[in-house]
Amino acid sequence: ETGVTQTPRHLVMGMTNKKSLKCEQHLGHNAMYWYKQSAKKPLELMFVYNFKEQTENNSVPSRFSPECPNSSHLFLHLHTLQPEDSALYLCASSQELTLTEAFFGQGTRLTVV
Amino acid sequence: AQTVTQSQPEMSVQEAETVTLSCTYDTSESDYYLFWYKQPPSRQMILVIRQEAYKQQNATENRFSVNFQKAAKSFSLKISDSQLGDAAMYFCAYRGWNRDDKIIFGKGTRLHILP
Numbered sequence: 033e034t035g036v037t038q039t040p041r042h043l044v045m046g047m048t049n050k051k052s053l054k055c056e057q058h059l060g061h062n063a064m065y066w067y068k069q070s071a072k073k074p075l076e077l078m079f080v081y082n083f084k085e086q087t088e089n090n091s092v093p094s095r096f097s098p099e100c101p102n103s104s105h106l107f108l109h110l111h112t113l114q115p116e117d118s119a120l121y122l123c124a125s126s127q128e129l130t131l132t133e134a135f136f137g138q139g140t141r142l143t144v145v
Numbered sequence: 146a147q148t149v150t151q152s153q154p155e156m157s158v159q160e161a162e163t164v165t166l167s168c169t170y171d172t173s174e175s176d177y178y179l180f181w182y183k184q185p186p187s188r189q190m191i192l193v194i195r196q197e198a199y200k201q202q203n204a205t206e207n208r209f210s211v212n213f214q215k216a217a218k219s220f221s222l223k224i225s226d227s228q229l230g231d232a233a234m235y236f237c238a239y240r241g242w243n244r245d246d247k248i249i250f251g252k253g254t255r256l257h258i259l260p
Contacts (some may be wrong), residue, residue: 075236136189136190
């Protein structure tokens with residue numbers, strides 16, 4: 033347990049559904065990240081938040097909508113997803129952007145049907 | 146742009162033996178960090194070992210050690226006395242020295258431990 037908790041662990045949703053992924057960290061970190069992990073591909077950084085402000089959006093489609101209400105919580109709102117969006121979504125946090133490593137959650141395994 | 150390459154998608158090693166996972170990277174920077182992360186079936190990414198590029202001494206962490214060859218841009222991970230619990234995906238990662246630099250990951254190597 034690294035102090036970063038993600039819920040749910042598994043999610044199956046239809047292409048017309050709206051769902052949200054939640055990430056919570058109890059490490060006092062100020063930076064939080066969403067990563068997408070697909071089979072046989074490098075981890076893809078999706079969004080970065082630093083002190084609740086979005087500092088990076090790596091050309092992610094608008095059907096993914098992040099929200100960071102405070103430094104401890106990060107959400108990823110999903111709507112009208114495609115089957116190719118099925119992947120493991122990992123949340124991570126670090127002490128500001130200068131920390132040399134990130135602490136990861138266990139991920140949400142998302143399946144879009 | 147920086148890239149990280151892990152050329153071995155899968156490897157197997159006998160329990161108690163030693164295995165080396167390869168990683169190469171490309172960067173024009175002189176100062177940076179390199180990491181090995183482990184992702185067991187629980188899916189949580191766990192930092193195994195970290196190397197600062199300015200340090201010539203190879204990092205070690207119990208049974209895990211690295212062979213850092215800066216000129217060759219190579220950063221291999223050696224696992225000694227392999228244990229069943231070492232079975233996982235291993236990701237090599239690079240991070241620049243600057244404040245806004247993000248971690249860049251390789252595609253990973255799946256390591257199987259044979260009893």
